[in-house]
Amino acid sequence: MVHGDVGELMVADLINSNLHIWRNEEVMAYFHKEEADAICQIPLSRRDVNDDIIWLHNSKRLFTVKSAYHVVRKLLIDGNWVGTSGGCAERKLWTAIWKLKLPNKIKFFGWRACNDILSTAMNLTRRKIIKESNCLLCMRELESTVHALWDCVAVQDIWTGSIRKLQKWSVHGQADMKQLMEALLERLTLDEWDLFWAQAWFIWNQRNCVVHGGKLKELSSLTKRAKEFADEFKQAQDHLAVQNRQQVSGDVWQPPSTAEYKLNFDAVIFSGLDRFGFGAIVRNEKGQVMATISASGPRVNTSDEAELLACCRAIEFAIDVGFSRLIIKGDNSNVIQAISSPLQNFSLFGNVVNDIRYLLCGLRWVRVGCIRRGANKVAHVLAQYARNTLDEDMYWMEDSLPPALEALYHDCLSL
Incomplete structure (x- = not known):
């Protein structure tokens, strides 16, 4: 629902084409707050891409009869067409079984x-x-x-x-x-x-x-x-x-080979702050720190969304500081699977997935994989540290990391 005269307004008019971000003030002016907030959370590609029609009611964002059935059933239940006290008792029974x-x-x-x-x-x-x-x-x-x-x-x-x-x-x-x-x-x-x-x-x-x-x-x-x-x-x-x-407690960070650098990334949602933090670190075969970032991003709804945005920012950061042969590791299997898959991604964050794939194609050599949290401790600590610097991105180049010295020391013990 909109308020005000939209006239011949196009979606492109609500986007800053130079910065690839929403024009928040314009969006807020034309839409009610809840809708404006939802619009501003839609990630925008940093490239010029075509629009896609997606189905919101399953994880793959592709229409299926099964997902449509669940949508209709939910609408009926919410509208009190079905679902009485007996229905609540049945749900309790099925859950218990x-x-x-x-x-x-x-x-x-x-x-x-x-x-x-x-x-x-x-x-x-x-x-x-x-x-x-x-x-x-x-x-x-x-x-x-x-x-x-x-x-x-x-x-x-x-x-x-x-x-x-x-x-x-x-x-x-x-x-x-x-x-x-x-x-x-x-x-x-x-x-x-x-x-x-x-x-x-x-x-x-x-x-x-x-x-x-x-x-x-x-x-x-x-x-x-x-x-x-x-x-x-x-x-x-x-x-x-x-x-x-x-097995999880035994997972440790493994160094890359001599010719490559390892990029670890992670994200953390800050409940109550409408923000999320992410951290990324690039290290060589000796475990030495090459480059590090700790920063925050806008509100997201799920950890998968936060991890995807963190992955994109981490790769952009690594490319900006000059690394072209990377082993990229994260601890969210859904994200790693999404960016590694050759299939087109129709999810709400499909633009971000495609941007990540585009960045990966620009590297001279790359390998992407999923690890357990035990091997991703430094990136996790850096993501947590972003809570203290919500308005500022923190960078460290070939330097020790005061926020993550203990995690770094733990990783060095495995070398």
Whole structure:
């Protein structure tokens, strides 16, 4: 929405073609504040490029039926066409299932059970696959999902001996699994919720064994097996997490070969300041500092946007000070993938991606790669330091870096 007489105003009239920046005062004069702020955040290319039409509702900025479906669904929910208190309860249920600390096969089993698409006797009868819909374990009731996993007399002893909070909770006769799960979510802790689904999965496997001609095992033993299974999975996940932390902590900066220089960059968003900071450093094969910058930029919405702008500024800086053979390293995999990809980038920051690719083509030799934060500490400290100098860009040429001496020392220890 605009206010004022725009007449024959063109988008180009709102851009300073010499500095390649928005004319903020003109934009603010013609648009309401929220729209003007959004416009001024659109990055402009430093080259003369053609305009592109992009789709805002997915990360690749390309229209897909899937993304359009999500847009329509969100509009319906926001407009109260769908989504009641029951809808909120369902979202809570799905979140709890997908966050189970159990293997994905059990999460998928839980999703199928709550959607009533397990191959119970009732479902198979409805599809005319079998004729009898009675439960094969108790032979008394129709086998629905909630009966097979909860109400059946053959499995009630398992639940009363499994989770302490269920031992005196004899509520049965729920309409479906969703209703039962909503009640359990209010009653069980997270660990008990995990154990419930591990137990349900073992019960269903035992039921399938009987249906396909196997013998009925001692059901009480399933309680112990489910507990051991859940505990073993959590221990394995904790072990993997420790290994990953050890691997990350061991990452160190690696020097380039004699003929090249290494450029590290990083960005940090300063919450509450409507700014972001970035840092970049160029070093030789001995780890000696060749050139460094610590500066700030305008407000951005995501870390990917900040990292892209930091990457562009870092490469421009390295070229300006005379480096043409560079190994460029950053710790944001999305950014590194975007600038390394041969495909056209239609994202909101596609102009920045294309500018970076253009700068890379002007180098005599270049290699781009992603590293972990442990090998990018100096650039990160420089990005953080920009908080102290929001109105001034700081440069160091072949000099020690007072803001990052400790990080530099740590990197030198690995040489």
